[in-house]
Amino acid sequence: MSDKKRKNVLIAEDDPAICDVVTVILQEEGYACAVIDTFDSFISEVASKRPDLILLDIWLSGEDGSSLAKKLKTDNKTKSIPIVMMSANNETEKIANESGADGFLLKPFDIDDLISTVRRFI
Numbered sequence: 001m002s003d004k005k006r007k008n009v010l011i012a013e014d015d016p017a018i019c020d021v022v023t024v025i026l027q028e029e030g031y032a033c034a035v036i037d038t039f040d041s042f043i044s045e046v047a048s049k050r051p052d053l054i055l056l057d058i059w060l061s062g063e064d065g066s067s068l069a070k071k072l073k074t075d076n077k078t079k080s081i082p083i084v085m086m087s088a089n090n091e092t093e094k095i096a097n098e099s100g101a102d103g104f105l106l107k108p109f110d111i112d113d114l115i116s117t118v119r120r121f122i
Contacts, residue, residue: 006032007122010051012068013037013086014061018107022055025111026118039063047077052122055105058087058095066099073100082121 009031013019016037023033036045039060046054054072058065065085072078085096088107096104105117 006030007052008032008034008049009118009122010046010049010054011035012039012042012054012056012060012065014057018057022114025114029115029118031118031122039068042068043071043075043078046072046081047075051081053118054081054083055118056083056085056101058085058089058092066095066101069096069099069101084117084121 009026011019011022011033013022013035014037019035019037023035026033034049034051036042039062056065056069069083069085072081072083082102084103084105085092085099085101086105086107087095089095092104092106102121103117105114
């Protein structure tokens with residue numbers, strides 16, 4: 001697949017092990033992945049990178065993923081980018097819906113669930 005046609009997935013996650021696993025799985029599927037683990041300039045980075053999908057952890061060190069999702073969904077530059085919230089929290093679906101996210105993925109997730117979820121939103 002040429003780089004021009006590769007879809008870009010932005011992984012917003014502060015657990016390096018999860019970042020690594022998700023990156024390897026998605027790259028095997030032909031996606032380009034970028035990881036962001038500091039959230040000071042998160043909104044502006046998303047606006048400049050324009051990913052095709054954001055995988056966003058609900059609980060981030062020092063940041064609340066649901067508030068970041070709300071900010072992205074109310075910003076004209078980023079509101080059309082699909083967001084999938086990820087968490088082991090049993091309220092993940094509710095939190096994702098309340099934050100305006102397009103979908104959710106429960107941790108620990110099955111590889112097939114990850115791939116099908118990404119495909120559904122890209």
